[in-house]
Structures are given as structure tokens and as C-alpha cells.
Ligand SMILES: NC(=O)C1=CN([C@@H]2O[C@H](COP(=O)(O)OP(=O)(O)OC[C@H]3O[C@@H](n4cnc5c(N)ncnc54)[C@H](OP(=O)(O)O)[C@@H]3O)[C@@H](O)[C@H]2O)C=CC1
């Protein structure tokens with residue numbers, strides 16, 4: 001591991017533009033055999049995505065991953081999405097009941113297009129066993145496994161059969177893993193992504209720590225095929241979190257999947273809750289993300305997402321915000 005840095009420490013260096021308009025730049029990405037409008041996926045968390053949002057995203061060409069916190073609804077969810085002709089993309093854990101759920105999918109001949117194994121410490125035999133279980137029973141599903149933060153973990157999960165790995169332990173906005181345990185990639189997530197991407201032979205999802213739209217381009221530059229985002233997707237009109245009003249302003253709750261609010265108990269808590277100012281419609285954020293990424297591609301001197309992959313960059317420790325606030 002050489003120098004470490006995070007998103008705010010990096011600036012990408014512009015190259016001569018080859019387009020007349022940013023609208024010529026194509027932000028689409030191929031992932032798991034499907035084409036999506038953006039290399040971005042809202043976090044599979046209960047205050048970020050629900051069934052309505054999943055349908056909206058799938059119908060409009062965006063990737064989504066449904067969370068796993070209403071386990072009893074997942075079978076019908078898969079059936080419903082596929083009956084609509086939409087991609088079914090679900091999450092699973094690693095406890096005993098999850099093995100039975102995968103068996104149930106197989107028994108009913110259901111093959112969700114994507115299954116994400118959503119565990120805090122993904123570099124474990126528990127995840128390796130679940131990858132093997134899914135691949136044995138539902139070989140047609142594209143399996144995303146995580147979360148991890150080292151090249152060894154990426155290699156082991158890929159070797160076990162994962163089709164993609166998710167990188168990010170502790171960089172999330174409502175994450176307290178780094179404080180509670182002393183471990184993780186919080187504060188150096190972008191460098192960890194680069195470290196992992198160098199070892200990967202399959203796609204990587206960068207997960208957590210995205211604070212600005214420019215961070216999406218930086219993730220792509222450092223090896224991400226897809227970028228998972230929580231806080232920037234919280235607080236929308238459609239967001240599932242509860243609305244809260246203070247001093248005439250509207251806020252929505254955003255809480256961690258390992259918070260007491262998700263777990264319903266204070267045991268092994270590694271997440272917290274915050275209130276995010278109301279942001280308007282989800283589609284407006286997605287459109288702005290697309291426009292900003294088109295602009296990034298033009299600054300990269302190209303017209304496709306992959307043109308960002310090869311741009312030069314500089315490390316400007318703690319200086320790029322220069323006191324500016326983003327939003
Ligand atoms: N990306 C991140 O940085 C983090 C994300 N999260 C999110 O929180 C949610 C809950 O995660 P998680 O607690 O894994 O899920 P679960 O509560 O479903 O736990 C999964 C299993 O793994 C065990 N487990 C949990 N943490 C560890 C660990 N550090 N080492 C060994 N075994 C462990 C649990 O047992 P037991 O509970 O008895 O230990 C349980 O058997 C997920 O959605 C996850 O993505 C949570 C923390 C960090």
C-alpha cells in the first residue's frame with residue numbers, strides 16, 4: 001500500500017475536449033449483462049430504496065439493489081418485477097434463513113438477475129459459503145459480494161464465484177464502524193478502491209463516502225464499474241425515511257443499516273441516524289448526476305464513461321474545497 005488519499009484530496013486533470021456539446025457524452029455502463037444509464041446505484045438501505053423506487057429505477061434504465069430488511073417480501077418482489085418485464089435485484093444476508101430463501105427461489109425456478117450479499121465484514125467464510133450456495137442453486141444470477149476493503153478479500157470472493165465485489169468498510173455518512181472498531185477504509189476509501197481494483201479481475205462497486213457528483217467520476221477513474229450512494233439519495237420526496245419538520249424546513253431521516261433504528265435493539269450498533277434536508281424529486285438528482293458526469297467525460301477528453309479511466313490526476317491534500325460548501 002503506497003500513498004493513501006480520499007475523494008477530497010484528488011483532482012482529475014482536464015484533457016482537450018473532443019465533443020461540441022456535453023450532451024454527446026455517454027454515461028451509460030454495461031454491468032452484469034445489462035446496460036444502465038449511469039454507473040450509480042442507490043444504497044440498499046431501508047431509508048433509501050423501497051419497492052416503488054425500485055420499479056421507478058428499473059423502468060427508467062437505472063440499476064437498483066433492493067434492501068434485505070423485509071425478508072418475507074422478497075419472493076413476491078422478484079416475481080412482481082419479472083412479471084413486469086423488469087430486472088429483479090435483491091439482497092441477502094448469511095444467516096440460516098437466508099440459505100432457505102435461496103433454496104426457495106431455486107425451488108420456484110426464480111432467477112433474480114442480481115443477488116447482492118450484504119454483510120458488514122464480507123471477507124469471511126460466511127460470505128464465501130453463501131456465494132457458493134447461490135452459484136450452485138441459481139447459477140444464472142449475477143452475484144455481488146461484500147463489503148470488503150483489501151485486495152486479498154476481492155480475490156477470495158472472486159475465486160469463490162462472486163461476479164463483482166463491493167468495496168467500502170466504514171466510509172458511509174451514517175457509519176460509525178471506524179469509531180466503534182478502529183477498522184475500515186473511512187478516510188482513505190478512494191485509495192482502498194484503487195488498491196482493490198488493481199487486484200480485481202471482475203467489476204468493483206465503490207460503496208460509501210460519495211459526497212459530491214464529482215466523486216462519481218473519481219470512483220470510475222480509480223477502478224469502479226458502479227458506485228453505491230446513500231446520503232446523496234436520502235431526503236427526496238420519494239425517499240422512504242420519515243419526514244420531520246423543524247423551523248419551517250422539511251427533513252427526512254437517513255439511518256444506517258447497522259443502527260439501532262434498523263436493528264430495533266442496541267446490539268453491535270455500527271450506524272447512526274441523521275436528518276437530511278428535503279431535496280425534491282429523485283429524478284432531478286439523477287438528471288443532474290448524468291449532466292455532471294457528461295461534463296466529467298468531456299473534461300476527460302472523451303465521449304464515453306471509460307475515457308475517465310485513463311485521465312491523469314493530482315493529489316492536493318485537504319485543499320480542493322478551499323472553504324467552499326458544495327450544497
Ligand atoms: N459497509 C459498511 O461499512 C458497513 C455496513 N453495514 C451494514 O449493516 C447491515 C448489517 O450488517 P451485518 O451486521 O454484517 O449483518 P447481519 O446482522 O445480518 O449479520 C450477519 C452475520 O455476520 C455476523 N457478523 C457481523 N459482523 C461481523 C464481523 N465483524 N465479524 C464476523 N461476523 C460478523 C453476524 O453475527 P453477530 O451479529 O452475532 O456477530 C451474523 O451472523 C448490512 O446492511 C451492512 O451492509 C454494517 C457495518 C459496516
Ligand SMILES: Nc1nc2c(ncn2[C@@H]2O[C@H](COP(=O)(O)O)[C@@H](O)[C@H]2O)c(=O)[nH]1
Nearest residue numbers: 043172173175208209230231256257258271
Ligand atoms: N458502518 C456502517 N455502514 C453502513 C451502515 N449502513 C449503511 N452503511 C454503508 O454506507 C453506505 C452509504 O454511504 P454514503 O456515504 O453514501 O451515505 C451504504 O451503501 C453501506 O455500505 C451502517 O449502519 N454502518
